[in-house]
Amino acid sequence: MSRDIAVVLDDTALRAYLAGHVAVGELIAEIADEDRHVGIPAACLAAAYAATADDDVGTALLALLMTTPAVQLLPLGVEPGADDVRQAGILARAAGGDIATGHAIRSALAHQAHYATVKPGPATAALPTGWSVLDLSEM
Amino acid sequence: MTAKRSISLPDDVDAWLNQQPNASAAITSAVRAQMVTNRVNEVLRHAGIEVTEQGKARWRDRLAQPMPDDVLDAGRRLLDAA
Numbered sequence: 001m002s003r004d005i006a007v008v009l010d011d012t013a014l015r016a017y018l019a020g021h022v023a024v025g026e027l028i029a030e031i032a033d034e035d036r037h038v039g040i041p042a043a044c045l046a047a048a049y050a051a052t053a054d055d056d057v058g059t060a061l062l063a064l065l066m067t068t069p070a071v072q073l074l075p076l077g078v079e080p081g082a083d084d085v086r087q088a089g090i091l092a093r094a095a096g097g098d099i100a101t102g103h104a105i106r107s108a109l110a111h112q113a114h115y116a117t118v119k120p121g122p123a124t125a126a127l128p129t130g131w132s133v134l135d136l137s138e139m
Numbered sequence: 140m141t142a143k144r145s146i147s148l149p150d151d152v153d154a155w156l157n158q159q160p161n162a163s164a165a166i167t168s169a170v171r172a173q174m175v176t177n178r179v180n181e182v183l184r185h186a187g188i189e190v191t192e193q194g195k196a197r198w199r200d201r202l203a204q205p206m207p208d209d210v211l212d213a214g215r216r217l218l219d220a221a
Contacts, residue, residue, distance in 0.1 A: 006202060017186055025188030030195040032179040035172060061186050068182050069175045087221040109218040112211055114202065128213035132206050
């Protein structure tokens, strides 16, 4: 954890960015102003790419987002014994079985970061009571 | 690599820089922060998002609320158990 990850975006938040949702943009901009970072779990990025089928602009916008200095890709499968993969999978069980959500939950826990989403239900069910889940659909 | 340049500054900025242990480092840090902000805004505009100060301020207030220690402890236990 060499960098300060303030917020983890799940795949629904990435899709909101692709849809031009102002709240997710303002969240990213604020974190950049604070000289902190937005973490994007690799599984969420893959899921967002999958959702941009036949959408070349969406694919390009995701690639562009990843070039932003305030954004950091959070890899999966880099820990000894693949502990992070196991944790993502197990945490996904409580979140409806979605691997991308499991990786986002695992990332939020590991970095003690806020969890940003437009679909808070699965993460809220899996994270400890009181964990900060930012509902982008409310802003 | 570094470069030398002569610049003009408002008095208040000059006074602040005089108080810094390393004026070059202070200027570099401020300019780099502005470069990041500009790059982020440029990327977001490509996605059709125009950021407002009011919108950022809402998140600033929300992000400033720390999670309680007992919640963070519960998070550590959950991760350790997974």
